[in-house]
Amino acid sequence: MSLKDKLVSNHIVLQESIDADSPIYDIRNEAIKTFEAEGFPTKKLENWKYTSLNSILKEDYGIFPSKEAALDFKDVKQYFLNDVDTYKIVFVDGVFSSYLSDTTHDGIDVCTMGAALTKPKYKQVIDVYFNKIAKGDAMDSLNTAFAKEGAYIYIPKGKVAEKPIQIVHFSTGENDVMMLQPRNLIIAEENSEVQIIERHQSLTDKKVLTNSVTEIYADKRALVDYYKIQNDKLEASLIDTTEIEQHKESIVSVHTFSLGGNITRNNLNFYQKGEFMDSILKGVTIIEGKQHVDHNTLVHHITPNCESHQDYKGIFADKSVGVFNGKVVVEKEAQKTNAYQSNNNILLDDTATINSKPQLEIFADDVRCSHGCTIGQLDESALFYLQSRGIGEKEGRALLMYAFANTVLSSVKIPQLKERITKLIAKKIGVNIGFEV
Amino acid sequence: MLSIKDLHAGIDEKDILKGINLDIKAGEVHAIMGPNGSGKSTLASAIAGKEEYEVSKGDIELEGESILEMDPEERAHNGVFLSFQYPVEIPGVSVTNFIKTAINQTRKAKGLEDMPAGEMLKKIREKAELLEMDRKFLSRSLNVGFSGGEKKRNEIFQMAMLEPKLAILDETDSGLDIDALRIVANGVNKLKSKDNAVLVITHYQRLLEYIVPDYVHVLMDGKIVRSGGKELALELEEKGYDWLKEEVGA
Numbered sequence: 001m002s003l004k005d006k007l008v009s010n011h012i013v014l015q016e017s018i019d020a021d022s023p024i025y026d027i028r029n030e031a032i033k034t035f036e037a038e039g040f041p042t043k044k045l046e047n048w049k050y051t052s053l054n055s056i057l058k059e060d061y062g063i064f065p066s067k068e069a070a071l072d073f074k075d076v077k078q079y080f081l082n083d084v085d086t087y088k089i090v091f092v093d094g095v096f097s098s099y100l101s102d103t104t105h106d107g108i109d110v111c112t113m114g115a116a117l118t119k120p121k122y123k124q125v126i127d128v129y130f131n132k133i134a135k136g137d138a139m140d141s142l143n144t145a146f147a148k149e150g151a152y153i154y155i156p157k158g159k160v161a162e163k164p165i166q167i168v169h170f171s172t173g174e175n176d177v178m179m180l181q182p183r184n185l186i187i188a189e190e191n192s193e194v195q196i197i198e199r200h201q202s203l204t205d206k207k208v209l210t211n212s213v214t215e216i217y218a219d220k221r222a223l224v225d226y227y228k229i230q231n232d233k234l235e236a237s238l239i240d241t242t243e244i245e246q247h248k249e250s251i252v253s254v255h256t257f258s259l260g261g262n263i264t265r266n267n268l269n270f271y272q273k274g275e276f277m278d279s280i281l282k283g284v285t286i287i288e289g290k291q292h293v294d295h296n297t298l299v300h301h302i303t304p305n306c307e308s309h310q311d312y313k314g315i316f317a318d319k320s321v322g323v324f325n326g327k328v329v330v331e332k333e334a335q336k337t338n339a340y341q342s343n344n345n346i347l348l349d350d351t352a353t354i355n356s357k358p359q360l361e362i363f364a365d366d367v368r369c370s371h372g373c374t375i376g377q378l379d380e381s382a383l384f385y386l387q388s389r390g391i392g393e394k395e396g397r398a399l400l401m402y403a404f405a406n407t408v409l410s411s412v413k414i415p416q417l418k419e420r421i422t423k424l425i426a427k428k429i430g431v432n433i434g435f436e437v
Numbered sequence: 438m439l440s441i442k443d444l445h446a447g448i449d450e451k452d453i454l455k456g457i458n459l460d461i462k463a464g465e466v467h468a469i470m471g472p473n474g475s476g477k478s479t480l481a482s483a484i485a486g487k488e489e490y491e492v493s494k495g496d497i498e499l500e501g502e503s504i505l506e507m508d509p510e511e512r513a514h515n516g517v518f519l520s521f522q523y524p525v526e527i528p529g530v531s532v533t534n535f536i537k538t539a540i541n542q543t544r545k546a547k548g549l550e551d552m553p554a555g556e557m558l559k560k561i562r563e564k565a566e567l568l569e570m571d572r573k574f575l576s577r578s579l580n581v582g583f584s585g586g587e588k589k590r591n592e593i594f595q596m597a598m599l600e601p602k603l604a605i606l607d608e609t610d611s612g613l614d615i616d617a618l619r620i621v622a623n624g625v626n627k628l629k630s631k632d633n634a635v636l637v638i639t640h641y642q643r644l645l646e647y648i649v650p651d652y653v654h655v656l657m658d659g660k661i662v663r664s665g666g667k668e669l670a671l672e673l674e675e676k677g678y679d680w681l682k683e684e685v686g687a
Binding site: 381391400 | 485486487488489508509512514518519521524528529530535538539540542543546
């Protein structure tokens with residue numbers, strides 16, 4: 001049976017297990033129909049031209065975990081940001097782990113989608129927000145059809161989440177090869193603030209496929225900073241879709257650090273609905289071997305006087321492949337838009353590939369939109385400068401790669417996270433440069 | 438200290454240096470002057486070890502040992518320092534962290550432990566004062582957004598920190614106003630000792646009013662066509678390079 005057929009038949013089982021009165025029963029049914037009609041995306045689709053999922057769709061993935069896997073905190077501590085106090089929402093093989101988590105209902109809700117989708121007190125919010133921003137393409141729909149668990153974060157009007165929130169999804173291998181479909185919903189009401197760190201981490205050498213969808217709703221003047229750490233094992237693939245709706249004077253930033261994994265596809269879509277907003281999309285990709293990272297971004301400027309800033313840096317070694325497909329749409333009404341997009345890449349080997357494709361669709365006449373894309377090698381004269389100061393070639397190259405990626409790191413607002421990522425990058429490059437940041 | 442013997446070097450099989458002979462002893466200041474395109478910067482790069490400059494003939498010795506087979510960083514570890522005409526910008530790496538890395542890598546190459554943090558800080562403070570550099574300057578990203586003068590001061594600051602045996606100043610005066618020139622020259626003069634040597638490469642005589650050379654050499658079309666005392670620089674300033682060109686038939 002193909003994975004698609006397996007998913008469709010498993011969906012019937014899932015629907016039978018839940019109450020037909022559930023607010024999302026019908027939504028799930030619609031979603032599986034869409035997936036069934038469209039199937040997994042192929043390279044024939046313009047948006048998937050450079051990324052093939054074929055190699056990861058052949059596995060006989062388990063759809064529901066059959067066993068509950070227990071993890072000791074000390075064994076997974078390294079995957080958390082520990083030197084700063086945080087809320088934690090942790091899942092093990094798709095199942096919420098209350099033992100590893102630190103949730104709250106004190107003024108804000110930091111809890112699970114499982115609770116939000118089943119408890120009556122959340123029904124009103126779910127009715128208003130769930131699956132409203134998601135575009136409903138095949139992968140989105142597949143996630144919606146199986147949406148059961150994930151993070152639910154609700155920051156009411158005027159509230160500030162005092163601590164960053166860590167969302168961590170572990171896969172253990174206890175349940176053999178798994179397909180995970182976490183679904184996160186983040187609602188930041190007027191004048192609220194929240195910082196979120198998300199990570200998918202496999203603890204096994206067995207294959208894992210994660211199809212994750214996150215919807216973020218930022219109301220007037222809300223400030224949302226979202227950080228994605230993608231440093232998974234080489235057997236783990238991730239399709240990560242993040243859909244963001246912004247309202248007047250809100251500022252939302254998403255930083256994506258792609259350092260590990262097999263195939264990673266990031267769909268990051270911003271919809272601007274209100275004036276004087278800023279959307280910030282940043283990414284650092286450093287990969288090697290046969291790794292593949294695809295950034296597919298969309299910023300839809302619908303209203304006037306807004307800004308968007310995209311800055312993606314990539315360093316590719318060996319036979320790794322990078323894709324940057326950045327689309328900016330400026331509607332006719334969206335006058336005085338400032339949209340910036342930059343994608344800079346370094347290819348360390350002749351065998352590495354980057355496919356960079358900016359797409360600008362501008363229907364307004366009084367706008368400033370810029371995009372720039374560079375593909376190059378490390379600057380040899382800069383390397384000579386470092387060497388002439390006694391810095392060895394290997395360290396010099398590392399220093400230049402670090403400097404190259406740094407413009408993206410500089411906007412990380414959680415200092416401990418910034419330090420952690422700096423160390424991850426230094427480790428990835430294979431050198432301890434020995435300087436503090 | 439430095440001995441250059443019949444040096445032929447070039448880029449892409451095109452010879453730029455066509456037989457340079459130069460001896461610099463400890464405690465001396467030498468100046469190399471010459472018109473644009475005469476090979477001045479090539480000479481500086483060849484001594485510091487820039488890869489694309491191919492040495493086809495001759496030798497460069499530092500304290501009696503050939504350095505031609507050494508990587509640029511090994512030459513630095515052995516006491517060669519080049520002050521760049523166009524220093525490179527490195528965002529995200531502060532002046533302080535950069536110089537710390539450079540010093541500790543040099544120490545590591547010599548089998549020494551990292552310099553203790555306190556000692557490092559004291560030295561940084563001391564040398565920054567010598568170059569009249571603001572404390573804030575040290576935490577800025579290396580050369581990013583620096584003015585011409587700041588870049589050159591930063592070069593000499595690095596020289597002061599690394600304490601080379603042979604310092605090569607490549608067009609250090611270009612882009613400097615008179616105040617910056619004075620500060621930079623003052624820094625170099627204070628670092629001069631009987632144990633080290635300075636090679637000043639310049640198009641104009643201006644810098645040599647502040648860093649007074651013991652010897653002046655004129656480079657034309659890849660060869661040293663005349664050597665003399667500091668008065669030779671004045672003569673060139675007055676008459677330009679053309680008269681010499683005619684005289685030597687270059």
